[in-house]
Amino acid sequence: MVTKGKGNPDEVALDMSAVKPFEALDESPVYLATVTNLDLGKAKSSNKQVSNLELTIDGPEEVAGVETLFDDDGKASPGGPIVDKDGNPVTVTAKGRKLFRTFTLEEKALPFLHEFIRAVDPNAKLDADYIYSPKNYMGMQCAVKIKNEGYEEQVRARVQRMLPASAYKG
Numbered sequence: 692m693v694t695k696g697k698g699n700p701d702e703v704a705l706d707m708s709a710v711k712p713f714e715a716l717d718e719s720p721v722y723l724a725t726v727t728n729l730d731l732g733k734a735k736s737s738n739k740q741v742s743n744l745e746l747t748i749d750g751p752e753e754v755a756g757v758e759t760l761f762d763d764d765g766k767a768s769p770g771g772p773i774v775d776k777d778g779n780p781v782t783v784t785a786k787g788r789k790l791f792r793t794f795t796l797e798e799k800a801l802p803f804l805h806e807f808i809r810a811v812d813p814n815a816k817l818d819a820d821y822i823y824s825p826k827n828y829m830g831m832q833c834a835v836k837i838k839n840e841g842y843e844e845q846v847r848a849r850v851q852r853m854l855p856a857s858a859y860k861g
Contacts, residue, residue, distance in 0.1 A: 714783040715757035715769050715839045715846040722835050723750040723859035724790060726811060729825040731796075739797060742804065742825060746790040746835065746850070750861040756783035757839055759846045768841035790835065792850040796823075810834070810853035834858035 716722075728745035756773035773781040794804040804823070808815050810833035815821075836852040 713788070713845070714773060715759060716783065716785055716788065716837060716848045717754040717757060717772075718837055718839055720751060720754055720861075721854065721859050722748050722785065722790075722837065723856060723861060724748050724833060724835050726828050726831050726833070727789075729828050731825060734793075734795070739795065741796060742794040742823070744792045744794065744807065744850075746792075746833075748785050748788045748790065749832065750786060750859065752784070752786045753782040754785045756781045757846070761844075765844055766841060767844055767846050769839035769846045788848070790837065790848055790850050806853050807833070810855055813855050832856040 724746035726744065727747045728743070730743050732741055732743055733739065734741045758770035758773045759767050760770040761767055773783070775781055792803075792807075794800065794807065796804070805817060808817060808823075808828075811828050811831040833856055834854040835850050836854070837848040838851040839846050840849050841847075
């Protein structure tokens, strides 16, 4: 529950007592995901045109959790499966988690966008006259493979491959 701070309009009181950091997701399954946001923008570093994709995982509901390891500088990397005190695998919620990918719209990087379009719309006519309109792909599903990567103090699931939704066997 979010409530305003005590009399200070620049403060917000938050109940953080039950919040846990996101655990990394198992890399082995194929995930089913829905396009929940897709837009055109500019890369901050180069000011070149990009398309930013947000996917929401629809399945599986739960997967094995992956532990986060830290080096001496506090930087994270993925470890092995999370296990309980008895050595049993611990599952984490996958459904509803967000995955992100940015497509550079430079000619040499178009194979990544091509893979996405083929995944969500296998019948798309990708020819010399193709017009990319992100709004056309909202709500469409695809299957994805992920790879966990350390980023500063957390491990993030990165979209590695995009496949047609039929590749999901959940």
